[in-house]
Amino acid sequence: MAEKLTQMGIAQAALAAIDADGIEGLSMRKLAQNLGSSPMAVYTYFPDKDALLDGVAQLLLAEVDTPPEDIHWRDAMRFIMRSVRHVAMRHPNASRLINQFPPHTPDALAFVEAGFRSFRRAGFDELSTARCYRALAAYSLGTLDIELGGYFSPETRTITSETRDSMDTPTAAKLLPLVTEITPTLLAQDDAAEFEYGLELLLDGFADAMSRSDRTA
Amino acid sequence: MAEKLTQMGIAQAALAAIDADGIEGLSMRKLAQNLGSSPMAVYTYFPDKDALLDGVAQLLLAEVDTPPEDIHWRDAMRFIMRSVRHVAMRHPNASRLINQFPPHTPDALAFVEAGFRSFRRAGFDELSTARCYRALAAYSLGTLDIELGGYFSPETRTITSETRDSMDTPTAAKLLPLVTEITPTLLAQDDAAEFEYGLELLLDGFADAMSRSDRTA
């Protein structure tokens, strides 16, 4: 068993394990077993489990595609945003890692660099580029929380205001009529379409700001 | 020691412990000690640790303020969005819980209900309300990841493409000139101002869509 261990190889095995069993299901012992070696061997390549998870995140982020160089900035942003979302959807169990660890390796930063390039080529200055990147990052990360964290799903938990077992549906409907009315609508929508909706609003806003600054310049 | 235990009391103690020591620092044993009782006592009120964390999240969400009823929908949304952000900033160690557990108790849903009310009163139909809520939720949750998860901070980790210790700064600058150029700008911005920037873009978009649908109706 046991090809030579490498950082990449270990991180890939960890990603595979997470894809299969979830993040909570990953332990150093099980990972080592998959790799045909001893638990502590991993610590030669990663100082602790958190660093390993970071490594897995970098692996995910490196999967994000880079847009062609010659397209309009709007298309480039759409391309990148969709690609991030698709990577997360290919690895639903691992997607939290994307929210938790920002890209910081060259491979993981490739798509960021490409996005920046696209903005700058279109005439965005440094500040506008930073601003837009931040807004897109926030929207994108939040989308992952919502779509892959099951944010809008029905896992009714307990706890209420001091009394047990309240929150029977009829009572809730009286207290929260609009939540009751709108939640089904929320759940019925297509995730991809809703993602695009908000994305276009942001891109529209960027375009407006750009054209305004053109006119003043 | 030991007032009578309650769901609320336990959740509050857990929140206090998390505020002090972080989520990872919270254990059932330490929590029980703070409460002056035995670890297993908590399990009378919460089926497991995850349910307890959910309870803490509900507590946080219940801290979100409800906007006055008579203001313009745009002001109401600003109000709510800012309040969510401020709650998270009061509990930086606990803020991940907001991303992980959606509101589902009456108290935690109060601000959602108020937001829906504001949209509907302004003439948004069910679908538009759901759409806008989703976009705002995504932006808001992503903002928490970025501002409180330290997303843009410098915690340089390791792992690269197969080789160790690369990613010395000069090399990075060659490979990723724009990342190198723009990252300082990104870090230098004021979090609150950047948050408002993206928020206004979304609100502008909602307003446009509204006025367009008025004209067709």
Next chain:
DNA sequence: GGTGTACGGATACGACGTACAGATTGCACC
């Protein structure tokens, strides 16, 4: 007063992350 039921405590189990102390390997240098 007797009985059931909600509550809290004690103990224990299995799994976890990882510190530490060797063993093993491969390679540089004479």
Next chain:
DNA sequence: GGTGCAATCTGTACGTCGTATCCGTACACC
């Protein structure tokens, strides 16, 4: 070819975790 050193990997062990299980207690209700 031998010798030493550094990197790599293994084995063992410690402390901590979540929580299953079993038991005692106290109070509500008839």
